[in-house]
Amino acid sequence: MIEHPYLLFLGDAPDMLAAKVAIGIRDWRPDYALGQIRLPGCGADLGLKDLTLAEAKSLGAKTLVIGVANRGGVISPAWKEVLIEALEMGYDLASGLHNLLRDEGDLMAAAQTHGGTLHDVRVPSVGYPIANGKKRTGKRCLAVGTDCSVGKMYTAMAMERDMVARGMKATFRATGQTGILITGHGVPLDAVIADFMAGSIEYLTPDNDPDHWDLIEGQGSLFHVSYSGVTMALIHGGQPDALILCHEPTREHMRGLPEYTPPSLQALRDTALPLAQISNPACQVVGVSVNTQHLSDEDAKAYLAQVEAEMGLPATDPYRYGSDKLVDALAAI
């Protein structure tokens, strides 16, 4: 559990693309984001207050979050001065970089001297159990995609926000480092040892109130041969009551796999649902989330209408048109 509120470290990020993690925190947990801290030459700006370490500390900041991904995922020497000063002032540090904080001797030494915690969310910090498959109380919704990077995290985040706004009990459950940094907890599923994948998802989504929904962040795709095993473990460990199908209709091949064509939404439904029903026979597909960023408003609406007609399911782009249709579908279960 990463303590908030956060000060968001943007370092010398060349542009906003490099600040994806910080943008996610600003958008989805605005109350966690006290402000930003930038080095000379930083080309990213979240529109938050620029604060010094001392200013943010006096406002109650607990953790300096590295909100930027740089080339190679390394911790730049230019960052070190700020990171060490933060530890000296009593901050914890949190990072999703490949280059672990704990592998840097000077950061480790400063953390030990000053009692700070180094959160490397790319690697598990828990010894997860092997999944036992026992039915858990509460309800779970999982986003599954025709491909990687089609909007599964965004869909679950938007549904959580809209469900909480309606007074429903809902918790986003992060399974990747961006989601973990945004919400402060979760399972870095892609870094879990094979035997414990499904168990880590059981651990992440324990027994809960009967009317509580876990919105589990999806990973990979059953149709993406590099990562399908991770998706499979999410489906069986999550034992979802509801699946949301996620799709990006203009993609010409599977991400990173030029020889592979993305499946249809029908193929995704027909593959994912029977597998989900192994762990939860009551599971149903409740809606479709389409990433329409490459379509005009007119084309997007026409595409969504076509999907609704063909699939007999509510369909929306939650970023563009809100997640209400999907939340309505969950509320009806």
Place this chain on the structure above:
Amino acid sequence: MIEHPYLLFLGDAPDMLAAKVAIGIRDWRPDYALGQIRLPGCGADLGLKDLTLAEAKSLGAKTLVIGVANRGGVISPAWKEVLIEALEMGYDLASGLHNLLRDEGDLMAAAQTHGGTLHDVRVPSVGYPIANGKKRTGKRCLAVGTDCSVGKMYTAMAMERDMVARGMKATFRATGQTGILITGHGVPLDAVIADFMAGSIEYLTPDNDPDHWDLIEGQGSLFHVSYSGVTMALIHGGQPDALILCHEPTREHMRGLPEYTPPSLQALRDTALPLAQISNPACQVVGVSVNTQHLSDEDAKAYLAQVEAEMGLPATDPYRYGSDKLVDALAAI
């Protein structure tokens, strides 16, 4: 790659059940097994020559293989004297125990002093790539099961033996620690990091002669919610041309999961084949391997005949009746 021939260390194994690994080596790689070495009180006997370390060394032994699994998977103090003496005499050590050889300071010190290698086959020793899904030359056969522990390793081992005897090009590809110790190489798939599972299987089964068959050891089951992600990665990383369905007909529930009923062979076929065709559209189900150990000869034969009629596929118990029917099916592809 573990160097052979081996001397098989049985330690103080109370009975033959504890010597499963050593039995596998004796049965499947008899030319690797120079002899056995036992401590006082050992209740296991492979029927091999009892050799001292020095005798086996003079016969050419390269590696002392711990062929026994004891309670808790620990390296007993009673074993240490022999293991250290072996390192001093120039042996390598190989083990599939949870308690790693490399975590024992005295073994590590002796290995470094005498230039021996400690093979802990339970953990990966390779940085595997992320799968790229590219079509590879050569042919691959994967055993998939209705459950865990239904005979997938045995089936692939028996097929390799019978194919080599026919002059076919065939290689068993180990994906678990027993198989790795038997053959001297492989991927300990259950210990691989999630993101690299499918890539580790691509690494294990690279381009080969067009008429060469990799016989890939299966793991878990698509229907076993604890391990289905591992199975999925095998299917997509292995891009099999042929699937063998493995089944144990008397099992009442999935192994370790009392709430879960094993699927039918039809359900396994209908689930596994479309998933396999994502990575290899030409994949086909070619036969059924049934573990009939709990059936009389008459019942086993009747059951196999029934499976053949219902599935329209050759069916055999390779342990009891040989794997010829399955090899015939591969040879016909």
